[in-house]
Amino acid sequence: MNAAAKRWLFWTPRIICMLFAAFISLFAFDVFDGSHGFWEMILGFLIHLLPTTFLVVLILIVSWRREWIGGLLFNFLAVFFIVMSWGKLPWYGFAAMSGPLFIVGILFLLNWRYRAELRAR
Template structure:
């Protein structure tokens, strides 16, 4: 595999995870529109950021151990679908679980490639 491809395979899941965390964080901003006090709004904001914290925590672990990222993002995607019980339109699942499954696949490919290098 070419050096450029290796770098892309390394960076792509990490960059996509950061972008996905930013995307998820945007949903936390809705607490500031509710007309509540600043203290309550900030508390709600940090609570709404819990999914982002989880995504970032798994990124920290996956940065070193790609297989953890593959399993974790697969689990998060499945967990979201199960928790919402398919009560939203398909586009909702494509926007939330879709990127998680893509990130899972990219971490898996990166892990398999690195494992292959270690064997040879």
């Protein structure tokens, strides 16, 4: 594997995961509608962020060195989202939410598979 492919395989799942966490975070901004007090909106914002963004970031932190854990957990999250949302979203909703999680999970598993080559200097 050449150096560019190694860098791509190492950084791509991490960057996609960060972008996905930022994308999910956008949905938490709906609490700032002005109908509640400042501290209630801050609390609502944090409550909206907890289950998704913080979970994704926590899994990313663990996956940074333990790629197989990230591969399994991101694929589990993708399947979990599909199961919990079945019948509530059109196909492109599943693609937008579970697609990146599947891709990140597969890339982390590939990263784990080729770990010796990626870490070699």
